[in-house]
Amino acid sequence: MMQQLMISSNYMFAAMSDSSLFEALTEDILMKMLFALIIAIIVVVVMIMASRSHMTVDGRTYSGNSARVLRRQDRFIRTTVTKRKIEKNDNKNN
Amino acid sequence: MPITYKCPSCGSVMAFDSSSQMLKCGQCESQISVNEYEATYGENVQEMTAEVSREWDVQDSGSLFDGASEKINMKTYHCQSCGAELMSDEYTSAVMCSFCGNPSLVEDRLQGAYKPSKIIPFKIAKEQAMDIYRSWIKKGPLTPAALKTDATVEKISGLYVPYWLFDFKARSQMTASAEKIRRTRRQDTEYTYHDHFRVFRDVEADFVKIPADASDKMQDNLMDMLEPYDYTQLVDFSMPYLSGYLSERYNSTDNELNERVVKRVDKYITELARDTIKGYDTVNVTFNQINRIRKNTEYVLLPVWVLNCRFQGKEFSFMLNAQTGKIVANRPISIGKAVLWGVLVFIISLAIMMIGGLFI
Numbered sequence: 001m002m003q004q005l006m007i008s009s010n011y012m013f014a015a016m017s018d019s020s021l022f023e024a025l026t027e028d029i030l031m032k033m034l035f036a037l038i039i040a041i042i043v044v045v046v047m048i049m050a051s052r053s054h055m056t057v058d059g060r061t062y063s064g065n066s067a068r069v070l071r072r073q074d075r076f077i078r079t080t081v082t083k084r085k086i087e088k089n090d091n092k093n094n
Numbered sequence: 095m096p097i098t099y100k101c102p103s104c105g106s107v108m109a110f111d112s113s114s115q116m117l118k119c120g121q122c123e124s125q126i127s128v129n130e131y132e133a134t135y136g137e138n139v140q141e142m143t144a145e146v147s148r149e150w151d152v153q154d155s156g157s158l159f160d161g162a163s164e165k166i167n168m169k170t171y172h173c174q175s176c177g178a179e180l181m182s183d184e185y186t187s188a189v190m191c192s193f194c195g196n197p198s199l200v201e202d203r204l205q206g207a208y209k210p211s212k213i214i215p216f217k218i219a220k221e222q223a224m225d226i227y228r229s230w231i232k233k234g235p236l237t238p239a240a241l242k243t244d245a246t247v248e249k250i251s252g253l254y255v256p257y258w259l260f261d262f263k264a265r266s267q268m269t270a271s272a273e274k275i276r277r278t279r280r281q282d283t284e285y286t287y288h289d290h291f292r293v294f295r296d297v298e299a300d301f302v303k304i305p306a307d308a309s310d311k312m313q314d315n316l317m318d319m320l321e322p323y324d325y326t327q328l329v330d331f332s333m334p335y336l337s338g339y340l341s342e343r344y345n346s347t348d349n350e351l352n353e354r355v356v357k358r359v360d361k362y363i364t365e366l367a368r369d370t371i372k373g374y375d376t377v378n379v380t381f382n383q384i385n386r387i388r389k390n391t392e393y394v395l396l397p398v399w400v401l402n403c404r405f406q407g408k409e410f411s412f413m414l415n416a417q418t419g420k421i422v423a424n425r426p427i428s429i430g431k432a433v434l435w436g437v438l439v440f441i442i443s444l445a446i447m448m449i450g451g452l453f454i
Contacts, residue, residue, distance in 0.1 A: 036444035040436045047435060051234045053422040057321045059362030063299040067366045070265075071296035074272075080288045086279070 097199040099337045102126070102135060107196040109338025112216035112416075117334050128334045173198060185309075188254065188341035197337045204333055208343040209393075212328040215335045216252060216397040218416045223250065223399040227412060230421050235435065238405075238428035245405040252416065254341035254395040255312055258348045259303040259325075260355045261390040266367035268295045269381040272374035291374065297367040300389075301359055305396070306351040308344035314354070319422040320415045323396055327417065331395070341395060348391040360384050 059067075099108040099117060106121035108131075116125040173191040187208070188199050204210070218226070224247070231241050274289040303325050307317040329335075363384060371377050397416035402409060405426060412423040 032444060032447045035447065036440045039443045040440035043439045044432050044436045047236055048427060048432065051236055051425045051427065053316075053319045053424065055319050055321070056420075059299070059301070059365050061322050062301040062304050063362065063366065064302070066302075067297060067299040069295060069297050069370055071294070072370070073292075073294040075292045075294075077271075077290040077292055080290070082286045082288070084284045084286070086282050086284055 097201050097333065098196060099131065099334055107337075108334075109197055110215065110335050111338075112219045115215060117337065128332050131334055132332055185342040185345055186340075187343050188336040188339055190338075190340065197339070199333055199336055199341075201333070204336075204343070210256070210331040210395045211392050212394040213254070213331045213335050214323060214325075214327050214394070214396050214417050215329065216339065216416045217327070218397075218399065218414070218419055220250060220252065220399070222419070223401070223414050223416070226414060226419050226421060227401055230412075230423075231425075234425055236425075236427045236431050238426055238431070241405055241426055245403050245410075247401055247403050248409075249400075249402040251400045251402075252339040253398050253400055254336060254339055255317065255398050256308040256342060256344040257305045257394050257396050258308050258344070258346075258351055258355075259305055259392045259394055260301075260348070260352075260359075260388065261303065262301045262355070262359045262386050262388055263298070264301060264359050264363040264384065264386040265296070265298045266363045267381075267383040267385075268297070268364070268367045268371075268379060269293070270295075270371055270377050270379045272371065272378070273376045274373070275375040293371050293374075293377070295367050295370050297363065297370060299363055299366055301362060303392070304355055304358055306355050308346045308351060308393075309342060310345040311342075316413055316422050317398075320398065320413060320420060323415065323417055328394065336395075339397070344393065348393075352388065356386065359386050 100106070101108050101119035101122060101124060103124045104119060104122045106119050108117040108119050108126075110116075110128070111118035111125070114125055116127050117131050118125050173194060173196060176191060176194040176196070186200060187204050188197065190197050227247070231237065231245060270293045272291045272293050274291070276287045276289075278285045278287070305321060305323065307314065363386070364382060367382070368377070368379065399414040399416050401412040401414065403412060404410075408426075410423065410426065412421060414421050
């Protein structure tokens with residue numbers, strides 16, 4: 001009985017490891033776990049940073065409305081163009 | 095020579111009361127405004143001080159504390175209430191007697207070049223400061239639960255911190271290359287147009303009363319975080335405001351602090367100039383010429399509550415802006431809670447991605 005189970009599990013494992021579907025699924029889950037881990041680390045770091053005191057003043061605190069623009073210039077130089085071929089979505093055919 | 099302010103009614107020591115903004119007697123609770131006290135009894139205080147200083151000679155003990163890096167000149171005075179020895183370093187201008195708790199002011203550190211021009215009197219009383227601290231330690235998702243119950247305030251001190259206030263006029267001449275990006279689509283091709291611009295701005299601003307703490311004992315970054323103070327509440331300096339609080343004269347002159355403030359001015363004028371460049375998708379500053387002129391400096395005292403706390407064998411210092419109630423401290427973090435939050439966010443984001451993946 002035990003021998004039969006081992007043989008059948010070996011067959012299954014071999015079949016699944018050959019399958020590209022299994023590889024894609026495993027890769028997909030690992031990627032999702034990696035993303036979830038990154039999100040979790042970012043959230044915790046942000047929470048730690050938010051719990052610390054920080055400066056709440058900026059230039060406007062001490063300048064009030066005194067800032068004035070003495071001269072401004074916006075000069076157009078040139079236009080450059082890049083183009084990109086949009087690939088057709090052929091998922092439907094698959 | 096030390097000064098104490100005696101109650102005209104009962105002769106006990108008076109201290110400045112932040113709630114009433116008046117001098118208040120600790121014994122008979124009679125109150126008198128600072129200006130009225132100065133006008134009516136100011137000369138008597140001087141006479142009394144002269145008598146007392148003859149009686150209790152100020153002893154300069156020289157370099158008592160020979161620290162590892164520098165020598166600290168300690169001076170001893172005598173408390174006019176109980177006669178106990180008061181020790182202070184060369185910068186201390188207001189002390190509390192460690193035996194009887196009565197306040198004394200060191201007059202020669204509040205006169206001449208060391209006389210502050212203005213002061214913001216304490217607005218927040220010690221009890222209010224404690225309330226703010228108690229509600230503050232309850233907040234925060236990562237705050238250790240035991241902090242609320244186990245943290246003990248070992249000492250709370252009201253301190254007038256010496257500050258220099260700087261007025262600057264600054265000008266930024268900024269050049270930047272900027273882009274406006276637009277996209278169009280024709281059949282199966284997407285065209286991206288980058289319109290390049292050369293942008294120039296000449297911006298000027300007056301910065302008024304940028305503070306810089308002039309005390310070596312206070313950490314500059316923490317003191318900067320205590321800002322802003324409401325300068326409309328600055329009043330002319332008068333010594334009775336210090337009665338009941340600790341204070342010291344400045345350690346650094348305005349010229350010594352100039353470089354620190356200039357860095358802030360440069361940052362502020364750059365931000366203001368940069369903010370005037372609008373309507374572009376990308377902006378890259380290529381040149382920024384800053385000119386600044388120092389217009390004025392003013393020596394003032396600003397109020398701070400300092401709370402020394404102990405939690406799980408470690409000491410934490412909290413600072414509180416004694417005018418606005420803003421608290422500054424690095425809150426203790428619970429590692430257990432941080433891990434728990436991390437696991438929770440991991441599970442939720444993984445679940446969202448898995449469920450979302452079913453529909454894509």
